[in-house]
Structures are given as structure tokens and as C-alpha cells.
Amino acid sequence: MFFANTVVIATHRRSGMRWTIDALRNNSPDINDSYMSLEQLEAEHDGAIPLAAFRRQLLNMEGRVLINVQDLPSAETWQGLDERLFARTILRNSPTIYVHRDGRDVMVSMYYYMQSFSETVRNQSFARFLRGETAPDSDGAALSRPGYWALHVESWLQTANLLALSYDDLEADYEATVRRMAAFLDVRLNDRLRPLTMPGPQDTEPMLDSMLGRLGVRRRRGSPPDQARVGKSGDWRKLFDKRDREFFMKEAGPTMRRLGYAR
Secondary structure (H helix, E strand, O other): OHHHHEEEEEEOOOOOHHHHHHHHHOOOOOEEEEEEEHHHHOOOOOOOOOHHHHHHHHHOOOOEEEEEEOOOOOOOOOOOHHHHHHHHHHHHHOOEEEEEOOHHHHHHHHHHHHHOOOHHHHOOOHHHHHOOEEOOOOOOOOEEHHHHHHHHHHHHHOOOOEEEEEHHHHHHOHHHHHHHHHHHHOOOOOOOOOOOOOOOHHHOHHHHHHHHHHHOOOOOOOOOOOOOOOOOOOHHHHOOOHHHHHHHHHHHHHHHHHHOOOO
């Protein structure tokens, strides 16, 4: 079976997915240069791939294949039964690298990113955006955005065969972080590591519609986002006021403290 060569890269949205993928595929000869998105099994995804074609493509790829996912590890959002079972099998049998980021920076990054293509978000204050709701799956009760972030982190950290890294690790200690990932996956690294580069807006375009559906926002077809904003750790301090900080910690405080971000 192909599970011997699959590696899951999981993050919450706006938490370093592309950085992690590029850090591995650009620096290890054992990692396939192409990668796949598990959300492409969803029929409503902009770049949807039928299950049979997804399986064939995966079987024909050489080396270790990175499969990214931004949903929960339960894969409850996949509506087709076969697709849901396949996704769960991949998630349960593959080593996983989960990259987390300070949830306050995630909220700020999502706010600016979604403003670039959503008129609804452009007309919202940050305080209103922060308190918006999202559902973890089609039948789940709505959570605040900070509440869903906390659920996402806690759910993934409970999975087996997982290496958890922080966005700060990639940003501030890149080489050591790449070596940690390579040791976890038991893959070789090139003699000289290529530096981290920022992804352009086209890199995340195929995943937008699936993401926006979760957040209750619809994007007009053919309207790609503007140039991606480059955020840094700690940017949340520029946008959060006292009430925002209190609300966020009320919704996600235990997770923030667990990850060492509550300061």
C-alpha cells in the first residue's frame, strides 16, 4: 500500500503550511517535488480530484509524498463515504507533522488575508471578525474563530506518530527545524539547505473555496486574492485591544497556555 510513502503535513489555516512543505521538498532528495492536498477529495473543492484518480496519482509518485490537510483529523467534512474513509486511512497510517502558530497571529493573518478577496470581511472590524463563528463539520455546533483554532490544535495534538512544531521554529530556527523534521521522517537532507521563501498568492489559490466554505464566505469565481501580506510573529499586538485579548483567552486560553503562547 502507498501508506509507506505518505507524509501528512497538517496546519490550521494561515499557520505555515507552505513553508513546511517547501522546507522539506526543497531540501530532501527523498521527498517528491510534487505534493497533494487531501481536501481535493471534496467534490466542492476548486481543484477536486475523483478518488480513483487521486489513488492512481499517489501510487505513481516516487519517494515520500507530502499530503497537506487543514481540516480536523476526524475527516468529518468529507461528504462522500468512500472519500471520508480513504482520508481517515491516510491520516491514521501516515507520520504527521503538525505546525501550530500563536492563535492571535492566526486571527490577524486570516483577517487581512480574507479582506483581499471578501467584501464581507473588508467591511468588518477586526473585533467583529474575531467573534465570528465557524462550524467544525457540517453537523457540529458553531464555535468562535478562536474556539475553532483551539479545537483544531487539541485534536491534532492527540494523534499518534506526530511531530509538533511551531511557526516560530520555522521563522527563527529554520535549519534546526528542518533537521528535526528530517530526523522524524528518516529522510536525507541535501548538503546545503535552501533558505525559506515566502509563497505567492497563486500557491494557495486552489485551496481557497474549500476554506471559505468552512468560514461562511463565498468568493466570486475568477477573483484571486491580492499580493499576500507577509506577517510576523507578534503582529497580533498591533490589532488586539484589551477586550479582544480577554475574549480570545476566554475561548482558547488553555490551548494557548499549553503551547506556551499565553504571554
